[in-house]
Amino acid sequence: MGRPPYCDKGGVKKGPWTPEEDLILVSYIQEHGPGNWKAVPTNTGLMRCSKSCRLRWTNYLRPGIKRGSFTEPEEKLIIHLQALLGNRWAAIASYLPERTDNDIKNYWNTHLKKKLKKLQSSNDSSMSRGLSSNQSISKGQWERRLQTDIHMAKQALREALSLGETNLLTELMKPSNGSYSSTRPSQPATSSSATTYASSTENISRLLEGWMKNTPKPRAAQANSESTQHSISKAVGTDSSSSEEETASVANNGRTAVPNLFESLLNFDSSTPELSETSLFQCESRPSSEAQVPLSLLETWLLDEGFGQGEMELIDMPLGEF
DNA sequence: AATCGCACCAACCGCTGCCCA
């Protein structure tokens, strides 16, 4: 129906956010918490629509966001979840609490799609040499193979963990240096926009530091602000905190802390109380909205110890629908 | 050195669903 576009009002700024705007937004959210986005432009004086503010926060400024290349376990998890859930990036992102749906979506579109295409084409050629086609695989076989793949992903996670939690987190958090480096690891922070932003964000970091020292806040906001500052500092590589802090749980905004997540992933207990018919997709809404990521039926299925055991011969089956 | 094409990602757009009056 003809509802006018929400951000169609005149005088609404579009385009990249400036560090100053970021600072204003972060400061406001630290004080008031995320939510009630409609009030944000009004109360902050930002010439942005509420939607833009929300996006900027959830995709960039929100504490606990991991920036940097995707690790192999993450990659596998995304592939499997995409096979299971389709392009429901928010649902997928709920299993990777440090990644935003936007990030995952971008990563999928720019990296994984191609990767899988390649994989598929190479597989097609092997199929033409006598292997059965995807389409001819029975549903049961398909599911079993998928389960095997998932089991392997899980295995990879566990292996990573077995190196020690710190190592895992190091792995999971690398490079945590503020700019995406997935396929451009050497991209210098000297690219014009990056430079401008990085240096300005450094300023934000410093400003926030001072601001936090001087501004008394409610407890919740304070906790939030610390992690936010940490996040921003991290994002610009100015974080001087110890590695302990680095690996410390970043329970912020109700999002599941990393160690907790992996604890939940790896110590999965099938007697999870949340198990219910309706729980299958209960993680679809962003975990940023309050609760810890509950273990859903899907997680059960994904991570159940018993799954995939003895099915290792079914590895590397290409995932269809890519 | 200049140009072109590609890759990447932040941000926008538009739709959907939920909540509330």
Added chain:
DNA sequence: ATGGGCAGCGGTTGGTGCGAT
């Protein structure tokens, strides 16, 4: 029951940087 307002989501686009030619 209904309609408006808002948040959330997925698809798409535009700007920027890099590498190849």
